[in-house]
Amino acid sequence: NAGVTQTPKFRVLKTGQSMTLLCAQDMNHEYMYWYRQDPGMGLRLIHYSVGEGTTAKGEVPDGYNVSRLKKQNFLLGLESAAPSQTSVYFCASIGMRGAGSNQPQHFGDGTRLSIL
Amino acid sequence: AQSVTQPDIHITVSEGASLELRCNYSYGATPYLFWYVQSPGQGLQLLLKYFSGDTLVQGIKGFEAEFKRSQSSFNLRKPSVHWSDAAEYFCAVGSPWGGQNFVFGPGTRLSVLP
Numbered sequence: 635n636a637g638v639t640q641t642p643k644f645r646v647l648k649t650g651q652s653m654t655l656l657c658a659q660d661m662n663h664e665y666m667y668w669y670r671q672d673p674g675m676g677l678r679l680i681h682y683s684v685g686e687g688t689t690a691k692g693e694v695p696d697g698y699n700v701s702r703l704k705k706q707n708f709l710l711g712l713e714s715a716a717p718s719q720t721s722v723y724f725c726a727s728i729g730m731r732g733a734g735s736n737q738p739q740h741f742g743d744g745t746r747l748s749i750l
Numbered sequence: 751a752q753s754v755t756q757p758d759i760h761i762t763v764s765e766g767a768s769l770e771l772r773c774n775y776s777y778g779a780t781p782y783l784f785w786y787v788q789s790p791g792q793g794l795q796l797l798l799k800y801f802s803g804d805t806l807v808q809g810i811k812g813f814e815a816e817f818k819r820s821q822s823s824f825n826l827r828k829p830s831v832h833w834s835d836a837a838e839y840f841c842a843v844g845s846p847w848g849g850q851n852f853v854f855g856p857g858t859r860l861s862v863l864p
Contacts, residue, residue, distance in 0.1 A: 638793075675856055677854040678854075741793040741795075743791075
């Protein structure tokens with residue numbers, strides 16, 4: 635099915651290690667988002683992108699970097715993982731034109747990340 | 751800045767009973783409003799949305815929500831809850847294209863008793 639795909643689904647890291655989470659969407663959406671979900675706090679926006687080659691900071695950007703080299707992919711990087719980054723990460727996308735202009739965000743199934 | 755509150759962290763209802771989940775928001779303009787549901791280990795699924803027009807919005811799975819501007823509320827309702835409705839529910843407000851101008855509430859966890 636078309637949609638938003640996140641890889642990996644689970645990962646355990648040691649403090650100080652680095653890794654990249656991949657989000658891929660096949661709906662030709664312009665906007666893409668990375669959120670983290672923590673108990674009792676809902677989803678908080680980390681970074682987002684309004685188009686290929688553009689990125690912007692969200693509410694909680696510290697410790698993360700992102701890249702949008704291709705329209706369909708949005709990468710979230712942790713350069714030096716910290717225990718405070720243990721969370722569930724969700725990617726989302728939304729279109730701006732045509733059928734996508736009046737639609738909500740489409741979400742991936744999440745990546746559960748544990749930092750030891 | 752916009753914000754969303756969901757006063758109830760956890761609600762338990764019996765199967766077949768009615769349900770109302772509360773959502774209050776703060777937003778500087780006419781808001782876009784959403785309710786999402788998240789089953790354990792899953793992503794978020796849209797239940798319904800309000801952009802404009804009729805303030806009573808029908809969604810999937812028998813849910814509805816009513817936008818009340820005077821109360822800054824967008825409460826979610828269902829007349830008869832099913833065991834499969836047990837999940838976490840999130841209210842969200844803002845422009846979906848607005849980056850930081852789209853905010854989620856903290857969520858309400860719904861448990862359903864047989």
